[in-house]
Amino acid sequence: MRPTVSRVAFASGLLAPRAVGASLVTTRCTSSSAASPSIAAASATYDHASFVKEIAATDPPEHLHSLLNLLQARGEMLVSPGAKRxxxxxxxxxxESPAGNLTSLLRWPTAPSGMEMPVVEVRNHGxxxxxxxxxQYIHRMLVEADISGYxxxxxxxxxDAGENFYTKGDFKESQMADVDAYLLKKVGLFPDVIERxxxxxxxxxxxxxxLITGEFYTRDHFPGFGRPFMFNSEVLRRVGRTTEAKDSARVALKSPWWTLGCRYEVWSLLL
Structure with a gap:
């Protein structure tokens, strides 16, 4: 029998509520903190779907089980959803990947209606x-697997869930110039593809x-993340638009530090 876990325990670990809609998140997280022992202990007996539903207090993604199987097939090791210290x-x-990065879901505290849990990777700088x-993540992995031959x-x-996302050979039949063009047109928008x-x-x-692509990146395609503005700031700086670069960096620095994709201190010193 699973232990009873109060949703208050999970909520106590969240940042202060913030809007994640048309505007960027404006409250900055000052540091990452360890999960409380009560959460870690209770979640040890939970699978990922149950953890999302009963502790994160939201509906688990429909194809979460397929994603977990896919991650294992790619050589990653499943970890407990409560391993949050x-x-x-x-x-x-x-x-967890062989390189030590964690593939995770992100639970925004006050996500707008209809916004699903994003798939993120935990790195050194957030x-x-x-x-x-x-x-969207599964769809992309199937496309790349089809192209690479593995x-x-x-x-x-x-x-069987794979048939809902992608048909083998579709990329070749599309005759598109490269996989990035296919992903953007057929699958969705991805930060790394736009930056590339x-x-x-x-x-x-x-x-x-x-400049056009960099500005497109900032058009609220990825609500809550400061990374698009930080990257666009670098693009503007490289083409000599220093004042606009600083403006874009200031917008980025209003977001949580862990959404910037780089060290917060480095960019704050440039302003």
């Missing part, structure tokens, strides 16, 4: 947004396209 309290750990939801293990892990396309424009000396 030293982590930002808002994450629900799923698995969180990196991997996908806006579980379905798709059999991934497809077996996902099972922007950087390629800069490398080619196409500053106009780089």
């Amino acid at each position: 030293g982590l930002i309290p808002l994450v629900v750990p799923l698995s 969180l990196w947004l991997m996908a806006k939801n579980v379905n 798709g059999d293990d991934v497809w077996s892990a996902v099972g 396309k922007t950087s390629l424009h800069l490398e080619k000396g196409d500053h106009v396209s780089a």
